[in-house]
Amino acid sequence: MKMIKKEIKAVHDQDLERLLRDLGIFNDIKDGKKKCKICDCIINLTNLQALYPESGDIKTTCDKPECLKKLYGYLDEKGIN
Amino acid sequence: MDTLITYLATFVGGGGLILILIFLNPEKAEIWASKFWKFVKVIWKGAEKRYIAHDVQGHINDFNKKLKDEVQNYESVGIKIKWVEKGETESNFFKDNSLIIRIRKSEDENRNFVVAAMTFISQVVLRKAKRYISKTQKESIDLYVAKKLFEKEKPEIIDSFLQDFLIKKTEGDKKVAEYFDKYSIIDKVGLFFPMLIQELNFLGDKIFGKKREDIIIVEVNGLIDFLKKYSEREVGEEKLSTTFNGRYCHFGVMIVAKSWKVMAGDIKPYLKYVQKLLSVGIENIYIIGPYRKENLDFIKSICTDAEKNFGIQCYFEKNYPAYIMKKGIRSKTYNFLILLRNKNIKFHYDSEDQQAITGKVA
Numbered sequence: 001m002k003m004i005k006k007e008i009k010a011v012h013d014q015d016l017e018r019l020l021r022d023l024g025i026f027n028d029i030k031d032g033k034k035k036c037k038i039c040d041c042i043i044n045l046t047n048l049q050a051l052y053p054e055s056g057d058i059k060t061t062c063d064k065p066e067c068l069k070k071l072y073g074y075l076d077e078k079g080i081n
Numbered sequence: 082m083d084t085l086i087t088y089l090a091t092f093v094g095g096g097g098l099i100l101i102l103i104f105l106n107p108e109k110a111e112i113w114a115s116k117f118w119k120f121v122k123v124i125w126k127g128a129e130k131r132y133i134a135h136d137v138q139g140h141i142n143d144f145n146k147k148l149k150d151e152v153q154n155y156e157s158v159g160i161k162i163k164w165v166e167k168g169e170t171e172s173n174f175f176k177d178n179s180l181i182i183r184i185r186k187s188e189d190e191n192r193n194f195v196v197a198a199m200t201f202i203s204q205v206v207l208r209k210a211k212r213y214i215s216k217t218q219k220e221s222i223d224l225y226v227a228k229k230l231f232e233k234e235k236p237e238i239i240d241s242f243l244q245d246f247l248i249k250k251t252e253g254d255k256k257v258a259e260y261f262d263k264y265s266i267i268d269k270v271g272l273f274f275p276m277l278i279q280e281l282n283f284l285g286d287k288i289f290g291k292k293r294e295d296i297i298i299v300e301v302n303g304l305i306d307f308l309k310k311y312s313e314r315e316v317g318e319e320k321l322s323t324t325f326n327g328r329y330c331h332f333g334v335m336i337v338a339k340s341w342k343v344m345a346g347d348i349k350p351y352l353k354y355v356q357k358l359l360s361v362g363i364e365n366i367y368i369i370g371p372y373r374k375e376n377l378d379f380i381k382s383i384c385t386d387a388e389k390n391f392g393i394q395c396y397f398e399k400n401y402p403a404y405i406m407k408k409g410i411r412s413k414t415y416n417f418l419i420l421l422r423n424k425n426i427k428f429h430y431d432s433e434d435q436q437a438i439t440g441k442v443a
Contacts, residue, residue, distance in 0.1 A: 003107075003142060005161040008200055009181045012130050012164060016183060019165055049196065050182050053175040063183075065245045066253070068196065069223075072203035073216060075180060 023058055036062040038070045108146055111139030122187065129187055134162040136190065137197045140234040147233065151274040153397035154282045160201045191238050202226050209285030213297045221260030224250060263309045269411060270312040271403035275418055276367060277308055280330050287428045288329065300327045315406050324363060333358045337370035343379045351383045355421065359391055364423045372400045372415035384419050396422035
């Protein structure tokens with residue numbers, strides 16, 4: 001039987017800069033203006049791990065495993081897939 | 082199955098056989114495809130994303146299929162990596178209000194796999210039940226399922242998973258560490274997936290529109306403790322309670338292992354016991370016994386008779402390796418399990434139903 005699949009959106013490193021430019025947050029990240037939603041550390045092109053929309057803004061999280069884990073719990077509460 | 086494949090190979094030839102195998106094992110086919118693209122990406126950069134997607138999807142979906150084999154009521158939802166493509170607009174990126182994860186170059190493939198696997202587990206495994214259980218129950222189950230996924234699909238990742246995720250999380254959260262330890266003990270005796278996950282799935286299916294609240298969290302704690310105690314049970318120990326009859330979860334365990342009883346072939350005492358459990362509201366009866374032919378036949382005849390007479394169904398059966406406790410030492414054995422499930426399950430649709438079981442207005 002065919003398995004139902006859940007789509008997980010992903011951006012590969014080779015498309016990351018373009019995506020961030022399209023979203024208008026590339027310069028913010030370069031200038032250190034974006035912070036991790038969970039631990040509040042400054043996001044840069046090396047530690048950026050995930051992006052999602054919230055209240056008209058694009059939120060970012062860093063690549064610390066505990067931040068990623070907390071993010072899933074947070075998104076679940078908010079109904080973001 | 083092997084004979085069937087041989088016949089098919091004769092009729093359709095090698096190419097046809099490959100197509101049939103792909104059709105029967107799409108997850109394995111993805112893993113094979115990833116190996117092909119891994120080779121191609123050395124000479125063509127464009128193959129990089131295909132390699133990563135097939136590798137992640139193949140392994141996670143393969144695990145998902147194995148999970149479905151172990152847990153009958155598991156809603157088998159796999160993963161599909163959807164790359165953000167050139168030319169997509171911002172509204173399109175986030176049209177489903179969704180998260181975008183970053184996938185690094187394939188040199189970082191272990192890290193990529195951990196991120197994708199954790200995303201998959203947190204969003205898919207026990208989706209319904211997770212609405213009602215506590216944050217630490219949820220996190221600990223995700224971590225335990227992740228450990229099992231990596232053990233089965235990518236053993237080379239286990240070390241970095243332990244260092245980066247598990248140790249940090251369990252050191253920082255005593256409660257998560259305690260749950261993780263309990264799951265590990267339950268799993269040793271082969272009950273983590275067939276009973277705990279199954280009962281949590283049943284729980285998620287029978288409560289509608291209710292918010293997370295203490296009564297459910299406490300019940301899940303009781304369920305975990307019951308299974309842990311049961312998993313630590315010495316062979317022959319008969320004082321332990323064999324039923325868990327909570328507000329939402331109602332199940333019992335029946336062991337059929339005494340060879341003299343099996344040899345005597347009298348199923349009546351067992352049927353009487355099944356009837357007794359049903360009369361006190363037990364919905365699921367897990368019948369367990371050593372995986373031996375005479376035992377299997379005996380257990381199956383109990384189930385057939387119970388199905389015929391008590392309005393229950395033989396919901397699921399499987400054999401599995403278990404490490405049971407004999408004089409304080411765990412020893413490996415092979416067990417067989419059949420789940421008998423009552424056809425009249427009590428669902429909790431509204432506040433009146435809730436009031437009836439909790440004794441207070443919901």
